[in-house]
Amino acid sequence: MSAEDLRAAIGKRATIRLHGSEGGFRDIVGVLQSETSLINRRGELIEFQPDDVAFFRVIPVFNRRDADTGQLRIYDTLTREVKSIESRDGFISIYCCGPTVYRDAHVGNLRTFLLSDLIARTLTLQGIEVQLIQNITDVGHMADDFEEQDKMLAESEKRQVDPFEIAREFESRFHRDLALLNIRAADRYPRASENMDSMQKAIGELIEKKSAYVGSDGCVYFDATSFDSYGAISGNRLEALKPGHRYEYKDEGGKRFHADWALWKLAGGRTQMIWESPWGAGFPGWHIECSAMSIDFLDASVDIHVGGIDLRFPHHENERAQSNSLTGHEVVQTWVHGEHLLFEGRKMSKSAGNVVLLGDLIDRGLDPLSLRFALLENRYRSQMDLSWESLEAAHSTIRRWRKLMSEWGTSSELKLDNEITDSLATDLDTPRAMQRLRAIEKDMTIGAQDKRAIFLYADQVLGLALDRTLDGKALTDELKQLLQRREIARSEKNWAESDALRNQLESAGLEINDSAEGQSWSWK
Numbered sequence: 001m002s003a004e005d006l007r008a009a010i011g012k013r014a015t016i017r018l019h020g021s022e023g024g025f026r027d028i029v030g031v032l033q034s035e036t037s038l039i040n041r042r043g044e045l046i047e048f049q050p051d052d053v054a055f056f057r058v059i060p061v062f063n064r065r066d067a068d069t070g071q072l073r074i075y076d077t078l079t080r081e082v083k084s085i086e087s088r089d090g091f092i093s094i095y096c097c098g099p100t101v102y103r104d105a106h107v108g109n110l111r112t113f114l115l116s117d118l119i120a121r122t123l124t125l126q127g128i129e130v131q132l133i134q135n136i137t138d139v140g141h142m143a144d145d146f147e148e149q150d151k152m153l154a155e156s157e158k159r160q161v162d163p164f165e166i167a168r169e170f171e172s173r174f175h176r177d178l179a180l181l182n183i184r185a186a187d188r189y190p191r192a193s194e195n196m197d198s199m200q201k202a203i204g205e206l207i208e209k210k211s212a213y214v215g216s217d218g219c220v221y222f223d224a225t226s227f228d229s230y231g232a233i234s235g236n237r238l239e240a241l242k243p244g245h246r247y248e249y250k251d252e253g254g255k256r257f258h259a260d261w262a263l264w265k266l267a268g269g270r271t272q273m274i275w276e277s278p279w280g281a282g283f284p285g286w287h288i289e290c291s292a293m294s295i296d297f298l299d300a301s302v303d304i305h306v307g308g309i310d311l312r313f314p315h316h317e318n319e320r321a322q323s324n325s326l327t328g329h330e331v332v333q334t335w336v337h338g339e340h341l342l343f344e345g346r347k348m349s350k351s352a353g354n355v356v357l358l359g360d361l362i363d364r365g366l367d368p369l370s371l372r373f374a375l376l377e378n379r380y381r382s383q384m385d386l387s388w389e390s391l392e393a394a395h396s397t398i399r400r401w402r403k404l405m406s407e408w409g410t411s412s413e414l415k416l417d418n419e420i421t422d423s424l425a426t427d428l429d430t431p432r433a434m435q436r437l438r439a440i441e442k443d444m445t446i447g448a449q450d451k452r453a454i455f456l457y458a459d460q461v462l463g464l465a466l467d468r469t470l471d472g473k474a475l476t477d478e479l480k481q482l483l484q485r486r487e488i489a490r491s492e493k494n495w496a497e498s499d500a501l502r503n504q505l506e507s508a509g510l511e512i513n514d515s516a517e518g519q520s521w522s523w524k
């Protein structure tokens with residue numbers, strides 16, 4: 001990075017990515033004061049070495065006029081109201097709790113990951129620059145149930161594979177699923193295992209500030225009573241939390257108070273996935289991960305924090321207590337939670353054997369984006385019951401829309417539609433936006449070109465790849481031969497043969513159209 005580039009940007013708002021001491025990166029955002037300093041949004045002067053700058057980008061000046069059209073309003077779990085998202089000079093930071101990578105994300109997890117994508121895309125449509133961070137939980141407490149053992153180590157033992165190998169395998173499957181769902185990649189996916197220093201630093205500071213202590217078992221615990229507004233997100237009052245409830249891990253015997261939680265656990269019998277620390281070799285608790293990452297990567301200023309409703313307590317409650325205690329200010333401006341997803345009326349669970357993965361849709365011949373479509377037909381904040389029937393219906397509507405799009409022309413022009421903009425801005429009312437597209441589809445007063453332009457406009461947020469052609473699937477050699485034979489039969493005016501071949505092709509899933517130019521085909 002040349003010092004000249006930095007000098008040219010003095011006085012401008014910029015994102016700067018710095019090389020970290022441990023090989024990772026750290027992003028800072030603010031107004032450049034000199035080639036070696038920047039003032040962030042909280043008015044703090046941050047100094048850096050030009051040699052450490054891996055990348056920097058000047059944030060374009062925001063056009064106020066654009067902001068007035070459809071500013072995003074969204075439900076904040078903390079204040080329990082739908083509130084306007086205020087960008088800071090055209091910039092919004094988002095943190096989304098990421099996957100635990102010892103298994104595939106099921107369609108319910110994917111609903112949460114879609115939520116942060118919808119928020120990011122809606123803000124981008126409004127001309128706002130978004131920075132999105134999603135963590136990868138590859139260490140720490142890896143249990144679904146607070147009584148279970150660490151899932152990663154259990155899986156590693158079962159398969160006789162290094163636990164990090166398992167983590168990387170599921171991490172790449174997570175990225176594959178996101179890509180299939182047209183979820184735009186986050187700016188960064190920091191791994192817990194690669195941010196051990198910053199977690200330990202946070203734990204050390206919490207002990208110094210008397211928000212945390214070393215328990216009778218040598219593990220480090222957060223003192224829940226040290227944080228006055230504990231419980232504000234979930235409505236759980238500290239005095240009402242009973243000991244021994246489900247939110248507690250059973251192996252945290254050294255804490256002073258039942259609502260406290262572990263920040264650092266000693267290795268005990270563990271030999272894998274442990275790190276040296278000032279408190280002895282061990283591993284971090286899960287909650288400290290998200291505090292450390294959001295403080296480090298988003299400059300301790302998260303405009304929107306996204307996660308599934310099941311994370312509201314204790315995970316987000318604990319994260320808020322840690323982050324605010326560390327920084328002395330409210331780190332997260334808005335807490336957004338996605339509701340539960342049921343499948344055919346039941347909660348998905350491994351024991352019930354009804355966990356549905358994206359791969360299961362593909363195995364049934366469904367377009368993976370039919371999941372995205374079906375999820376969009378329900379608002380993120382309402383509990384939803386997904387079924388094979390609704391996925392199949394979504395699949396056929398996507399295909400119908402794609403077919404119509406190709407009939408409506410080839411232009412890539414976009415046309416703003418106020419109702420769609422307003423639906424999305426109104427607490428992400430995606431069902432209303434989908435309804436609007438259905439109405440436009442049927443409206444005889446709207447021309448084909450306009451229909452296509454509005455669909456393309458909506459698709460910037462809906463992300464259904466509506467301009468994708470249906471002939472994406474390749475023809476088999478057998479079908480190619482049948483098409484050639486039919487071509488010959490037609491040229492010989494052998495209509496009986498031609499009709500018989502048409503029946504055969506149609507039952508194989510093709511649609512055949514005859515015109516003056518000859519026969520053409522598409523997938524049904």
Ligand SMILES: [Zn+2]
Nearest residue numbers: 097098290315
């Ligand atoms: Zn989290």
